[in-house]
Amino acid sequence: MNDARATDERSLADAVRRGDRRALARAITLVESSRPDHRRKAEVLLDALLPGNATAIRLGITGVPGVGKSTFIEAFGLHAIGQGHRVAVLAIDPSSRRGGGSILGDKTRMADLARHEAAFIRPSPASGTLGGVARRTRETMLLCEAAGFDVVIVETVGIGQSETAVADMVDMFLLLLLPGGGDELQGIKKGVVELADLILVNKSDGDLADAARRAVGDYRNALRLLRPASPSWTPEVAAVSALTHKGIDMVWKTALRHRAALEASGELGQRRAEQARAALWAEIGEVLLEHLRASPAVAERLPAIEQAVMAGEAAPSVAARRLLAAFLGSADEQS
Amino acid sequence: MNDARATDERSLADAVRRGDRRALARAITLVESSRPDHRRKAEVLLDALLPGNATAIRLGITGVPGVGKSTFIEAFGLHAIGQGHRVAVLAIDPSSRRGGGSILGDKTRMADLARHEAAFIRPSPASGTLGGVARRTRETMLLCEAAGFDVVIVETVGIGQSETAVADMVDMFLLLLLPGGGDELQGIKKGVVELADLILVNKSDGDLADAARRAVGDYRNALRLLRPASPSWTPEVAAVSALTHKGIDMVWKTALRHRAALEASGELGQRRAEQARAALWAEIGEVLLEHLRASPAVAERLPAIEQAVMAGEAAPSVAARRLLAAFLGSADEQS
Numbered sequence: 001m002n003d004a005r006a007t008d009e010r011s012l013a014d015a016v017r018r019g020d021r022r023a024l025a026r027a028i029t030l031v032e033s034s035r036p037d038h039r040r041k042a043e044v045l046l047d048a049l050l051p052g053n054a055t056a057i058r059l060g061i062t063g064v065p066g067v068g069k070s071t072f073i074e075a076f077g078l079h080a081i082g083q084g085h086r087v088a089v090l091a092i093d094p095s096s097r098r099g100g101g102s103i104l105g106d107k108t109r110m111a112d113l114a115r116h117e118a119a120f121i122r123p124s125p126a127s128g129t130l131g132g133v134a135r136r137t138r139e140t141m142l143l144c145e146a147a148g149f150d151v152v153i154v155e156t157v158g159i160g161q162s163e164t165a166v167a168d169m170v171d172m173f174l175l176l177l178l179p180g181g182g183d184e185l186q187g188i189k190k191g192v193v194e195l196a197d198l199i200l201v202n203k204s205d206g207d208l209a210d211a212a213r214r215a216v217g218d219y220r221n222a223l224r225l226l227r228p229a230s231p232s233w234t235p236e237v238a239a240v241s242a243l244t245h246k247g248i249d250m251v252w253k254t255a256l257r258h259r260a261a262l263e264a265s266g267e268l269g270q271r272r273a274e275q276a277r278a279a280l281w282a283e284i285g286e287v288l289l290e291h292l293r294a295s296p297a298v299a300e301r302l303p304a305i306e307q308a309v310m311a312g313e314a315a316p317s318v319a320a321r322r323l324l325a326a327f328l329g330s331a332d333e334q335s
Numbered sequence: 336m337n338d339a340r341a342t343d344e345r346s347l348a349d350a351v352r353r354g355d356r357r358a359l360a361r362a363i364t365l366v367e368s369s370r371p372d373h374r375r376k377a378e379v380l381l382d383a384l385l386p387g388n389a390t391a392i393r394l395g396i397t398g399v400p401g402v403g404k405s406t407f408i409e410a411f412g413l414h415a416i417g418q419g420h421r422v423a424v425l426a427i428d429p430s431s432r433r434g435g436g437s438i439l440g441d442k443t444r445m446a447d448l449a450r451h452e453a454a455f456i457r458p459s460p461a462s463g464t465l466g467g468v469a470r471r472t473r474e475t476m477l478l479c480e481a482a483g484f485d486v487v488i489v490e491t492v493g494i495g496q497s498e499t500a501v502a503d504m505v506d507m508f509l510l511l512l513l514p515g516g517g518d519e520l521q522g523i524k525k526g527v528v529e530l531a532d533l534i535l536v537n538k539s540d541g542d543l544a545d546a547a548r549r550a551v552g553d554y555r556n557a558l559r560l561l562r563p564a565s566p567s568w569t570p571e572v573a574a575v576s577a578l579t580h581k582g583i584d585m586v587w588k589t590a591l592r593h594r595a596a597l598e599a600s601g602e603l604g605q606r607r608a609e610q611a612r613a614a615l616w617a618e619i620g621e622v623l624l625e626h627l628r629a630s631p632a633v634a635e636r637l638p639a640i641e642q643a644v645m646a647g648e649a650a651p652s653v654a655a656r657r658l659l660a661a662f663l664g665s666a667d668e669q670s
Contacts, residue, residue, distance in 0.1 A: 039656075042653075043650075043653045043656070046650040046653050047649070047650075047653065050647060050648055050649060050650060051646070051647045051648045054647065135651075135652045138651070138652075139650060139652060142650060191526050191529050193529070193560065193561055194526050194528070194529060218556065218560060219560060221553065221556060221557065222556065222557035222560050222561075225528065225553060225554060225557050226528060226557075272647065273645035273646070273647075276644045276645050276647065276651050277641060277644060277645050277651075279644075279652070280640075280641065280644045280651040280652075280655050281655075282651075283651055283652045283655035283656070284624075284627070284655045284658065284659060285620055285623075285624070287655060287656065287659050287663075288620075288623045288624075288627070288659070289619075292619070292623070306612060306615065309611045309612060309614075309615045310608035310609075310611050310612050311386070311608070312385060312386045312387060312389065312607070312608075312611065313385055313386045314382070314385060315378075315381040315382075315385060315473075315474060315477060316470075316473070316611050316612075316614035316615040316617075316618055317470050317473075317474060317614070317615075318377075318378045318381050318382065319615055320615050320616075320618035320622060321374075321378070321618070321622065324619060324622050324623070328622075328626060
């Protein structure tokens with residue numbers, strides 16, 4: 001890499017650190033790109049910006065379409081700004097396609113927040129795989145933190161394993177629910193309730209206030225039967241109304257309480273270190289599998305091998321080793 | 336491989352298929368071995384025995400130590416034998432060490448079942464990793480099914496991610512609980528309740544009968560708030576007493592109902608095909624990572640890279656690509 005290009009990345013890094021929004025947007029576009037030359041530039045950029053801002057608060061939020069995520073994020077974001085913070089809103093939506101847009105990170109649904117100079121909203125990166133979207137979002141989070149955004153919200157609608165991907169990169173995970181009460185399934189995927197550090201029953205205003213109160217009680221009972229998410233924090237349930245802003249300050253204070261508890265116990269640092277390590281191995285796995293699938297010997301044999309395994313005609317482990325013999329060569333035969 | 340050795344494996348396969356218990360035990364020892372020559376023999380053996388017995392019922396069961404798993408498995412196993420079946424009991428216990436034994440698959444705790452000629456009990460394989468134990472257990476399950484055992488129970492105490500590993504190889508997952516009622520956390524790991532197709536509150540006899548009834552009610556309420564585990568089956572909760580055999584026949588009938596529902600919807604075949612495919616990719620990932628860790632260039636750089644990533648000094652994705660450049664060579668530089 002020649003010096004001129006490296007200088008470009010370093011001056012981009014400086015601009016990002018100064019809080020230059022256009023520089024931040026350019027930097028994010030760079031990390032979202034799959035072009036190999038862009039990847040190399042992104043690596044120089046990230047190297048220049050790390051270690052980053054460990055003081056940022058990272059919040060994940062999920063909920064079914066229609067639960068009021070955008071209304072909530074806008075109310076919460078504006079409240080955090082009112083407390084003196086700078087708020088970034090990112091999104092993980094593996095169904096997002098380039099040019100097709102995504103319902104997440106949609107500035108029109110959070111217009112007041114989007115307009116604020118202390119806020120930065122970015123739609124989900126378009127990508128082929130959840131792993132690719134997660135990597136890009138994590139790197140974008142680092143860029144936003146370097147640019148001085150000290151509250152980062154990552155939202156998802158829960159397609160595939162996107163809730164787990166979000167939970168793996170934030171400090172606190174929020175689940176937003178409708179006040180359907182205990183008798184209705186909420187379309188929540190298996191495992192998501194147990195990811196949540198805070199469950200919020202939204203739309204608890206007007207006619208739905210009683211239903212919301214019952215739902216809060218039902219979920220509190222349910223959570224008592226599950227192991228707490230961490231030794232430092234027991235998951236909580238509360239009613240809010242994003243539309244009327246009821247409970248928004250309570251949620252903000254809860255986030256600060258959660259933060260203080262995890263910092264006091266040392267768990268915050270441990271959690272982030274573990275998340276970073278898991279991201280390292282996830283990326284290692286992704287790149288290895290990319291190379292595997294790109295190998296002609298493997299590409300030729302894979303469909304038939306997968307088919308045989310799925311039909312119960314070949315043991316998975318046996319098939320795996322056969323497939324890898326082609327990829328790894330004679331080294332594997334002797335192992 | 337010379338013909339004599341292949342013939343050995345094929346005659347071993349024939350003996351397994353005939354129901355020869357010693358042959359089955361030898362075959363399982365073979366698949367449990369890490370020696371490369373044993374792996375090759377195991378592959379010939381598994382090839383000869385597949386496609387296997389798709390009619391077998393595969394049940395997973397977990398619960399904390401002291402909940403009564405062994406008592407339950409013995410009662411349930413003897414009941415299934417009384418219904419004309421042949422029952423194998425396997426275990427996943429990643430803490431199991433060679434010569435150190437394991438509390439799972441302990442024949443002394445299921446003495447009546449262990450003695451029965453229609454039952455076969457095998458302790459957990461000893462292995463370094465959960466992935467290795469899971470692979471061996473899955474292959475052992477295939478061997479038992481080939482030997483005519485048409486009910487296979489896989490138990491675990493829930494160390495690490497062992498519940499997920501068991502759920503990934505069975506048709507139905509049972510969670511056994513104490514009748515602690517709703518006010519006590521049961522030491523259940525996050526996510527396990529949502530893996531369960533059937534929750535059984537054990538020891539619901541004598542003084543604990545009322546507490547057990549309340550616990551059943553609490554867990555039924557909790558499950559209503561979670562998405563059903565599958566379109567064909569809504570998770571159920573019931574009280575049993577393994578000691579007095581109360582509810583054992585009900586559990587057996589529930590397992591048959593679950594089986595019938597999943598077969599009718601086609602979900603059983605889909606689930607098994609997906610499990611097999613996931614096992615294929617899990618093994619591919621394991622072998623690739625083994626090779627990676629064994630590479631001197633990687634082994635030398637990995638500790639420092641992991642450290643830097645965990646300290647937030649290097650972006651995980653950047654570090655991953657740097658590490659892999661050493662492993663994959665110049666091919667990666669041009670990608």
